[in-house]
Amino acid sequence: MAGFKLSAGVGLLGLAARSLAVPAPIYSEPTTTFSVPKITAVVEPVTNVTSHGTYTGPPAFTTGALSTSVLAPSVPALPPGPDAFKYPSDGQLHAPQPAPYTPAGGVGTNGSAPVYRVLSDFDYQSIALALHQEWIELDLFHWGLATFSVEDFEEAGLTAEDRHLIEFMADQEVGHATLLSNILGPSAPNQCTYNYPATNVHEFIDFCQKLTRYGESGVYGFLNHLNAHDVGQLLLQSITTEARQQMIFRQFEGLFPMPEWFEVGIPQSWAWSLLAPYISSCPENNTRLIWQNYPALNILNQPNPFRINGSYVWNETTDGGYANTASYQDIDESDDCTKSTDVGVSCAPGITRNRSMPLSYPGRQVFLEWDEPGKPIGPNNSYVTDTQAGAPKFAAWVSQLNVTYSPLENIQGNSAYTVQPDVSTFDGNPAINGTIFLVLTDEDLYVTPYNLTQLNPHVYAVGMYQSG
DSSP: OOOOOOTOOOOOOHHHHHHHHHOOOSSSOOOOOOOOOOOOOOOOOOOOOBBBSSSSSSOOSSSSSOOOOOOOOSSSOOOTTTTTTTTTOSSSSSSSSSTTTTSSSSSSSOOOOOHHHHHHHHHHHHHHHHHHHHHHHOOOOOHHHHOOOHHHHTTTTTTTHHHHHHHHHHHHHHHHHHHHHHHHHEEEEEEOOOSSSSHHHHHHHHHHHHHHHHHHHHHHHHHHOOSSSHHHHHHHHHHHHHHHHHHHHHHHHHHHOOOOOOOOHHHHHHHHHHHHHEEEOOOOOOOOOOOOOOOEEEETTTTTTTTTTTTTOOOOOOOBBOOOOOOSSSGGGGGGGGOOOOOTOOSSOOOOOOOOSHHHTTTEEEEEEOOOOOEEGGGGGOOEEEOOOOSOOOOEETTTEEEEEEEEEEETEEEEEOOOOOBSTTOBBBBSEEEEEEEESSSSOOOGGGGGGGGGGGEEEEEEEEEO
């Protein structure tokens, strides 16, 4: 930059006075439009699914989960590794820096170029599960917009802008499906046909918020266990979009948008158990999955978010288990919170709603029924529900950072009740809130978010609970 000097006798005030005479430049109107090259990538070819409903085809030729030789009935529980407590965590640096402003340590920080490909069977099967989730979301959002009329959506309080947002979320799924298909390569699972437990807009929205919940949580459960950390980075940047989708569907349903402090992660087999029943059929030779299909858990008094007193219900779900989707049938207008305009009562779509009558509460008696294993399920009825657990003894409430057990009471065959626990992650944050997971187990095994899969051999049935 060229320098300058003040002439003798010219003071700073004189310079300032002359500068005031210079017209101020106009920045609000550009004078030049530049031509820039368009940079993009081709998306996965997508066609709308033309048929929906339960599978009515011939019996499947191949049944059961994908499998090879099995080394042990379960993964043994081990103590922490030898270096788990080695690092002092005192705020000081304990190793030379590999570069300026760079602390020693980390994974994938040595300068090696990322390749974004799966590195193990665990990686492949986990990403394939996530891809199935993206495919069903893409179809579900389109299906709802095509099935229900503008008048149906308007009656449910959802405007043209809301419908456009649902369409945009479907477009997001095109990108997600393209990303995961490219990671897996030519053998990536293709889009299938589906069946949905919804006959009106309200049920469609409820199913969307439950499906996006187990899709989101299913990825959180395996993300930090992937061998391919570079793949995990891409998946993280897509699943956080899905988290936003789940919150939006809660807002569309008139629920408080985010009643938890932490989001929950679940094992892949739980996510697959919740997803597979809504897949009717898949193309021939579609890649099969290894994950277990647990029997369904049906919550007989599942809270109904469309009622003013949502906890005072009986048998008001549309699918009899798994997602336990709320029914909007046979609700009198005087009990219908979607029709109310009263603060604390209304559950019409909105940025946020705060119900004066909670959907659930500690001490609530929750009545349960569960299926026996051995039921054909999933694509082409080609998977079979299975469990390694003994007879159920506990209900495990899986939410945020916690797994909390309550004993099953009055067990009669495949039915029982349990009592909703009073538990918090930290003071002021009830752990059982939002859309959570309820599973039946034969043991109250101590597990944490990072080793929740240790519970799998003890799980008998899986379902979702609308606690708030």
